[in-house]
Amino acid sequence: MKFKRKLFVSYLLIVFIPFLAAELYISSVLESRLLQQTENHIFKEACLLKTIIEKDYKNSTPSYEINSLIRKMGRALGERITFINNRGTVLGDSEIAPEELKNIEDHSSRPEFIQAFRTSHGLAIRYSTTLKINMMYVAVKIAPQDKFLGVIRVAVPLIDVKKFIKQTEYGLFAAFLVCMALILILNIAASARLSKPVEEITRTAQEISRGNLQARVYTRTRDELETLGRSINLMASEIQKRVSEISEEKETLQAILRGMSDGVMVIDGDGKIALINRVLHDLFHGDVSATGKTPVEIIRNADFQDGVTQVLDTGKPFKMELPLTTADTERIFDITIVRLTHQDKTAGAVAVFHDITDLKRIEKVRRDFVANVSHELRTPLTSIKGYAETLCHGEIEDLSRAKSFARIILKHANRLSSLVNDLLSLSQLESQRT
Incomplete structure (x- = not known):
């Protein structure tokens, strides 16, 4: 969801939720108050009618006179009035012709009649099958000298109450539409101010995520968005620095590996x-x-x-x-x-x-060389030792033979000297190579 749409939805919720709560509360309270006022009004009327009937009514009075009295009262008050005797029979109704009263069903089971009989008055709100509308019924018990004669019932349609509540709801809805229009205007104005830096920050963040570490945010709004932009710039600079360090380390490592x-x-x-x-x-x-x-x-x-x-x-x-x-x-x-x-x-x-192939080969050459040198040294040394021991023991008396032995010793000594010189030359060459 784009930022503009989120902003609009936020403003919408800010207005809609309080409006909905207010509408539910007002509708509930208003309906309750109107019903209470209606009940009080018709209860007073019923009590007034009760007083009149108890004063004028006699057991010997014909039912048609009761019906005539009820019809006059109904026309005077502009409401439906019904008189029900103690057996639940309707003896008079302001909105029903006298000849049709006998067709009206028994009212002894009506809740307002039962409640009035048990206490002093009763209340019921229900759908009237006779008039085909919702009605409020208030019944007051008529019992002069504790003799239960019946109840006087006043009924009013609730269509006016519902109509007033609907008008109130329409008014609230109209106010809501006005608020919505103001929100739309406010959203357009706020979006022009807020969406541009947000979109710039978004584009910069996307560029950085694609590897363009040179991208920067240049928003100057002097609010949290500017702080966010600076943080993104700082983050990009730090990432660029770290990437550069890693690249240098990688190149150094590769150079080391190549040079090894x-x-x-x-x-x-x-x-x-x-x-x-x-x-x-x-x-x-x-x-x-x-x-x-x-x-x-x-x-x-x-x-x-x-x-x-x-x-x-x-x-x-x-x-x-x-x-x-x-x-x-x-x-x-x-x-x-x-x-x-x-x-x-x-x-x-x-x-x-x-x-270590060359090192192993050199070691083998050295071992072979030492073995050969040892053999070359052992041969003249053995000869020198043998002739020298013979001369030392004095076993040769012939001077010419002794000289021959001395020449042989000298020969082998010269050979040893030559071998030693060769070893010294090899050592010098090895030192110079090292």
């Missing part, structure tokens, strides 16, 4: 691959669909998958050496898997693949 010589795999909390860097991407045949897969689908090794699961479940780091075939080449990786956390909860894991 090690492979990196990021696993989310569900154990699916969220990110792999270019190095790892190229190592495994350039698989561009790694995102969203499980690690074992890319690194086809159950131990690696178990390591990822262990880190996600326990949070403890996991290390392993794993030989893998990449691009038809056997390589060895030192893999470290650690947990990623967010607000002290496991958010995923990151695995770093450090290629």
Whole structure:
């Protein structure tokens, strides 16, 4: 629902609800008051008629005289008057011809007659089957000298009461229509003032939601709408700042990942691959669909998958050496898997693949080199030791033979010196390379 329509509905409810309450209250109170006034009026008339009848009425008076008296009273008062004897028989009615009285049904069961008989007067409001309209009946008991002769009943139609109430309701409705017209005018005036800044705020909020963080609200209404506009502008600026910071952090992270010589795999909390860097991407045949897969689908090794699961479940780091075939080449990786956390909860894991193939090859070369050097050193040392021990024990008396032994010792010593010089040269070259 648009703002203008909501504003109109609000104004409508502000007027309609009090109007409805007032209309119900006034109708109810007015009807009650009018009925009470009507009852009091005809009760006084009935009491007056009772006094007249009790004064003039005698048991020997013929019924046609009673009927004549009732008809005269009815014409004088302009109301329907009925005289009912103590047996419930209608002896006179101001609006019924004398010859038709015998056709009127017995009135002893009428509520106003019964109530008047039991007390002193009775009241009833009902639909008259004779006159075909709603009537109010007030009956007063006639009992001179405590002798119950009957009741005098005065009846008035309630059509005037209903008509007056309807006129009042029409007047209230007319007032309501006038208020509605004023509301419509007020709504048009208020909408022109309020809807424009609201629509501007709405458009700006929609632009921000679409990603246009440059959008701003320029409303100057000096009220709550202006405060709301400033809040939206502040929110947009803050979002723009945060997005810029996140973008910078993302670019920095991507630069770091691109610059790393090690492979990196990021696993989310569900154990699916969220990110792999270019190095790892190229190592495994350039698989561009790694995102969203499980690690074992890319690194086809159950131990690696178990390591990822262990880190996600326990949070403890996991290390392993794993030989893998990449691009038809056997390589060895030192893999470290650690947990990623967010607000002290496991958010995923990151695995770093450090290629140690060359390191392993160098270690093997060094082992072979040490073994070869040991063998090369052992041979001349054994010869030097043997000839030197022979000379030391004095077992050779021939000087020429002793000189021969000395030359052999010198030869092997020179060989050892050459080996040592070679080792020193290799050490210097290794130091310069480092």
